[in-house]
Amino acid sequence: MxxxxxxxxxxxxxxxxxxxxxxxxxxxxxxxDFSAKLNEMSSVKKVIAVVSGKGGVGKSLVTAMMACAMQRRGQRVGVLDADITGPSMSKNLGVKGKAKASEIGILPQTAPSGIEVISANMFLPNESDPVVWRGPLIAGMVKQFWSDVIWADIDWMFVDMPPGTGDVPLTVFQSLPVNGIIVVTSPQELVSMIVAK
Structure with a gap:
């Protein structure tokens, strides 16, 4: 050297x-070691990150469809909406209301389909309010969604990520035990180049 x-x-x-x-x-x-410890009351077997190189290619829709497909197969499914500044999973899955806290942790909301969901929208006074935070705060919230939320006996956890390779994707891949990745893209040459990055 x-x-x-x-x-x-x-x-x-x-x-x-x-x-x-x-x-x-x-x-x-x-x-x-950047790994985040799962809440002691939680059980999550498999974690699948849903990523994209660019926004607007249907990543959140794919996340919702994958979650619903696994739920229909009799699996226990959770969705962690890691797109903190552009959360959409609660709306995609028909979840209304705020997240509730207890002495042992935060309780996710349950969609009509039975899928457990946590999203930044559940902590805002109005779901249309913007989240204007710097990277470390956003990354910290993603880790809290893993460590502080009580995920009860989840077979498949789908993590809806923001597009690109910023703070949140780095945090997820360093802190969560990701078992697989789904890359969502559209068939344009420019998008292919960005996804390759």
């Missing part, structure tokens, strides 16, 4: 110089 690479690693581990940095002595950095 070159001195330049070592110094780059030193700055990333918070040291002002290479001296004392594990990389400078031939060692390796410990991988930082």
């Amino acid at each position: 070159s001195n330049e690479q070592q110094c780059s690693n030193a700055s990333s581990c918070g040291r002002s110089s290479c001296e004392g940095c594990p990389s400078a002595n031939g060692g390796h950095h410990e991988a930082e």
Whole structure:
């Protein structure tokens, strides 16, 4: 490893110089664990992230359809709406009302179909109110949806993600035990290039 690479690693581990940095002595950095702990009252077997490179390609509709399809097969389904600034899953699944809190955690709303849903809309005074937050706050809320919400015996958890590769997708992939990914796109050359990124 070159001195330049070592110094780059030193700055990333918070040291002002290479001296004392594990990389400078031939060692390796410990991988930082960003995983979020599931609420102790929860049980989630499989987590599927639904992503897209661009907005407006039907990602939330696909999430809702997948959730409904699994529910019809007799599976217990939950939907975590991680699109904090553009939440739509509660409306897509016909959920009305606010999320309720108890001493042990937040209770998701249940759709008429029986699907459990949590969404930022459930915490706003009016569902049309904008969420004007910076990235860390948004990422923190997504982790709270996993850690603070009581997901009772869920077989399939679908995570509706915002488009692109910003704070929320990074948080989900680093913090949640994602078992699979569904990529939603439309057949245009520009969209294909963005999805490839």
